[in-house]
Amino acid sequence: MKPGDTITVMAKTLSRHGDGVAHHGDYEIHVGGLLPGETGDVELDYVSKQRPRAHGNAVRRRNTHPGRRAAPCSHHGRCNGCPLMEMDLSSQHELKRQELAREYDLEIDRLVVLEEGDGLHYRWSAKRVVDGEAGALVLGSYMRGTHNVADMSGCLVDHPDIVRCAQELVEQANAMRVEPYDELGEHGDLRYVWFKTDGRGQVLLTLITSEPTSPSVRALAERLTVPAGVAWGVNSTRGNDLRGTSLRPIRGSQSLTLDIAGVEFHCGPLGFLQPNPTAIAMAYHDLVHVPAGGVPHGRVALDLYAGAGVTTALLRERFAQVLPCESYPESARQLGIEPQLVEEFLARILGNPRGPARHPDLVVANPPRGGLGPTVCSQLNQLHGSRLHLMSCNPRSLRDDLNRLTGPDGAYRLIRTRAFDTLPQTAHIELVAWLVGK
Ligand SMILES: C[S@@+](CC[C@H](N)C(=O)[O-])C[C@H]1O[C@@H](n2cnc3c(N)ncnc32)[C@H](O)[C@@H]1O
Structure with missing residues (x-):
C-alpha cells in the first residue's frame, strides 16, 4: 500500500477524531468521510512506515449510514472540535453505547442525556487561539496536526452567552486593529482568549498575551460591554496550557458563581470549569x-x-x-x-x-x-x-x-x-x- 492508492473498505467504528476506522489486511485505515457501516472507495494520503496504519479520504460512498446528516455547523471539516457532527444525535448515542460494549467490555444500564438543546449550545467554558491579522482577527482552534487555525465564530456547541461575547470581542478588537500573536515569529499582541459563563448571562473573559506589556488589552477591556468581568493573563510558554499563566484583574467581577448539583461553586479567571x-x-x-x-x-x-x-x-x-x-x-x-x-x-x-x-x-x-x-x-x-x-x-x-x-x-x-x-x-x-x- 502506498499514498495515492485507492482501496475499498467498510468502516467499522469511529476514531476519536471522527474518522471511520476500517481494516484492510493487517492495516488499520482511518478514513475521513466514512461513518461506521459505510463502505467507500478510499484514496490513501498517508501510509505509516513504522506500523500497519494508513489514512485516506472517501472519494465515493457505496452506501449511507441511516443517521448521516449534513453537519449543522459551517466550520465542520476545518474545525475538528465536533467529530460526530455528521451523525444525528440518536445515532451518536447508539454509537457510544456500542463502542463502550465492544471496545471496553463496559455494559451500561443507561446513557444519560440532556433533554434540552439538541446536543448544541452546551459549553460554558471555551478557549480560543487568536489568529488572522489586525483588522481581521479570527478566534479559533488549531486544525488537527497543524498550526493553522480554524475559525470558530458562531460555534454551535458554545453557550449563546459565549457566542455573543466572542462576537463583540472580534468587532471591537478589529475596530482597534489589535494584532494577533504570531506563534512562529513570536511577536504580536493577543494570543489566547478564554470565555466562561455562569449560564445566566454573566461571562468572565480572560485575555491572554505573551508579553507582560500590551498596547491594547486595557483599552479593549473598557470597550467590551458583554463580559461582566475581564482579566489579563500573561503566558509566554509554548503550548496552550494555561496553568502557568500570571494574572491581573482588569475590570468587573473576577469570579463566577455557579450552582452545580445544588452546590454553590466559585470560578475565577484561570479556574477549571467543567465544559x-x-x-x-x-x-x-x-x-x-x-x-x-x-x-x-x-x-x-x-x-x-x-x-x-x-x-x-x-x-x-x-x-x-x-x-x-x-x-x-x-x-x-x-x-x-x-x-x-x-x-x-x-x-x-x-x-x-x-x-x-x-x-x-x-x-x-x-x-x-x-x-x-x-x-x-x-x-x-x-x-x-x-x-x-x-x-x-x-x-x-x-x-x-x-x-x-x-x-x-x-x-x-x-x-x-x-x-x-x-x-x-x-x-x-x-x-x-x-x-x-x-
Ligand atoms: C478529573 S478531576 C476531578 C476533580 C473533581 N472530583 C471534580 O469532579 O471536579 C481529577 C482531580 O484529581 C487531581 N489529581 C490528579 N492526580 C492526583 C493524585 N495522584 N492525587 C491527588 N489528586 C490528584 C487533579 O488535580 C484534579 O483536581
Whole structure:
C-alpha cells in the first residue's frame, strides 16, 4: 500500500477524531468521510512506515449510514472540535453505547442525556487561539496536526452567552486593529482568549498575551460591554496550557458563581470549569447515590481526587465525616486541606488500622484521564471498603481499573455502570461505576 492508492473498505467504528476506522489486511485505515457501516472507495494520503496504519479520504460512498446528516455547523471539516457532527444525535448515542460494549467490555444500564438543546449550545467554558491579522482577527482552534487555525465564530456547541461575547470581542478588537500573536515569529499582541459563563448571562473573559506589556488589552477591556468581568493573563510558554499563566484583574467581577448539583461553586479567571456543568451535575448526583437512586449514608466517606469539592459538599450532607484528598494546591486550599497525592493519603490510612478512615462506608474517586492505576487500585483492594463509586472520563483506564478491582485479586464486585453524554457531537463520554466489597 502506498499514498495515492485507492482501496475499498467498510468502516467499522469511529476514531476519536471522527474518522471511520476500517481494516484492510493487517492495516488499520482511518478514513475521513466514512461513518461506521459505510463502505467507500478510499484514496490513501498517508501510509505509516513504522506500523500497519494508513489514512485516506472517501472519494465515493457505496452506501449511507441511516443517521448521516449534513453537519449543522459551517466550520465542520476545518474545525475538528465536533467529530460526530455528521451523525444525528440518536445515532451518536447508539454509537457510544456500542463502542463502550465492544471496545471496553463496559455494559451500561443507561446513557444519560440532556433533554434540552439538541446536543448544541452546551459549553460554558471555551478557549480560543487568536489568529488572522489586525483588522481581521479570527478566534479559533488549531486544525488537527497543524498550526493553522480554524475559525470558530458562531460555534454551535458554545453557550449563546459565549457566542455573543466572542462576537463583540472580534468587532471591537478589529475596530482597534489589535494584532494577533504570531506563534512562529513570536511577536504580536493577543494570543489566547478564554470565555466562561455562569449560564445566566454573566461571562468572565480572560485575555491572554505573551508579553507582560500590551498596547491594547486595557483599552479593549473598557470597550467590551458583554463580559461582566475581564482579566489579563500573561503566558509566554509554548503550548496552550494555561496553568502557568500570571494574572491581573482588569475590570468587573473576577469570579463566577455557579450552582452545580445544588452546590454553590466559585470560578475565577484561570479556574477549571467543567465544559458542560448541567450534564456533569447529573453524573455527580449519581456518583453519590446508588444506581437505583437511593442515598448511601454513614460515618465516614473518602472523596479521592476531590478537585473543586462538589462531591465533598454532596457527601457532607449524608456522612458524619468526609475526608477529601486532592493534590492541586489551589483546589486543596479551597477544600481546607493540605495538597496530597491519593497514593500517600491511602498509605497513611492503611498504616493506621485503628483510624476512623480505615473502614469507610463509601469511597468516591474521580481520577484524571489516566485512571487510578495499579498502586491506587491495590491500595483500594487492601482497604476493602463496603462501597466504591468511580467516575471516569476515559473508558480505557476505567476498564483497566475495573479489571484490577474486580478480578481474582480484586476486593470488589461491579454492580452497574452508567454513561453520561456530557459533550455531544464529540466522542467524549463520562462514566460512573458502582462497586461493592466482595
Ligand atoms: C478529573 S478531576 C476531578 C476533580 C473533581 N472530583 C471534580 O469532579 O471536579 C481529577 C482531580 O484529581 C487531581 N489529581 C490528579 N492526580 C492526583 C493524585 N495522584 N492525587 C491527588 N489528586 C490528584 C487533579 O488535580 C484534579 O483536581
